Amino acid sequence: MYNIGILQLTQNLDDAVHGFKQGLADAGISAKFHYVNADGNLAELPKLAEKLSELKVDLIFACSTPSANAAISLAANIPVVFTPVFDPVGAGLVKTMNIPGGKATGVSGMVKASDKIAFIKNLLPSANKIGILFHTADSNAIVETNNFKTAAAEVFDLVEIPINTPEDISNLEELLPKDLEAVFVPIGRVIEENFASVVYYTDAINLPIIASHAPNVAAGALGALVANHSNLGRECAVKTVDILKGTDAGIIPVGIVEQPEILLNSFVANNLGIALPGSLLEKAKEIYE
The missing domain is CATH 3.40.50.2300 (Response regulator)
Structure with missing residues (x-):
């Protein structure tokens, strides 16, 4: 034994x-x-x-x-x-x-940036201008932000929205460009711990959030692609x-996430007037209502 x-x-x-x-x-x-x-x-x-x-x-x-x-x-x-x-x-x-x-x-536990981009394109096929909301002092957030920017450079028009301190989240009303079509939130403790505030400001302008932290979907994000x-x-x-x-x-090589799970929030989709694609609904691990 x-x-x-x-x-x-x-x-x-x-x-x-x-x-x-x-x-x-x-x-x-x-x-x-x-x-x-x-x-x-x-x-x-x-x-x-x-x-x-x-x-x-x-x-x-x-x-x-x-x-x-x-x-x-x-x-x-x-x-x-x-x-x-x-x-x-x-x-x-x-x-x-x-x-x-x-x-x-x-x-x-990192889901490949290319997989997340494909997920966003499927979830929001007409979206082009995507904001990246990240905490500048979080090393994981920086890694995922850089990976996402590299992979999405020719797919989306990207706008960085850096947060230097938790207090900066209270200024999101001024920081969020009015013509954004979605916000991608990389992994990161500060944003996750203050996610209710992020949802408060994005809801006010009908802006969908694509999260990286599974609990954020139940808390108001439109969806996420996450590791099981x-x-x-x-x-x-x-x-x-x-x-x-x-x-x-x-x-022994370090493994990566090969089969990420889809999480969706149909309540948020209804509030934002977004029709969730049937292909994603069929594959979703969890749909929050």
Whole structure:
């Protein structure tokens, strides 16, 4: 029986943990799980990682970038499998996606920009002028903004709407150009935590939001294309099996989201006078009403 540590920053990624455990069970792996959760306290993660190290676990499944950083920073040579880390290379967890090069691998939670652009074109086929609302101090938001700009440069007329501080959101009425046809919101904690304010200002001018954070769809975005955390956990389980059987984590490529899920909000669509395409309604994982 293997001893596997599970290091979480919060319970928000419980679906990934459940998928991970189920994936190992499906592979016939017998394991004792040692679960620790920092309850959102970043300062606790190194201590919790050290606790897992003292238990001499065979591997650590790290949920979130800070958790992965804490696990990889351990002096002990314990392999780490992570998810849903948005930018593993930028976060310094791996050298490259194809050849991680250290003691960690995993599955990124980033949905490809090209997939998001295709989603927007399908959802809003006549939209051309798209705003990108992002927090300038959030590294993940910057990565996704740059990826989106590169992929969409010849598809949309893009307008950047940078937010430097949370307080800037209260100025959205002045910051949002009047001729925008939609707003794309990359991943980012500050925007997500103040999403109700964003919806307040966009609703006032009948402006649809395309989100990157799943809970934002229920909270007023028109739609989102997101990773399924349970599937990410299962994919991490596959990599874990290889590691437990002797493969070096440093040569196992980091996975990416291959089958993102569609989330739609029909209530928002009705309010904005937008007809949701049947092709998307058929494929949607969830439709909020």
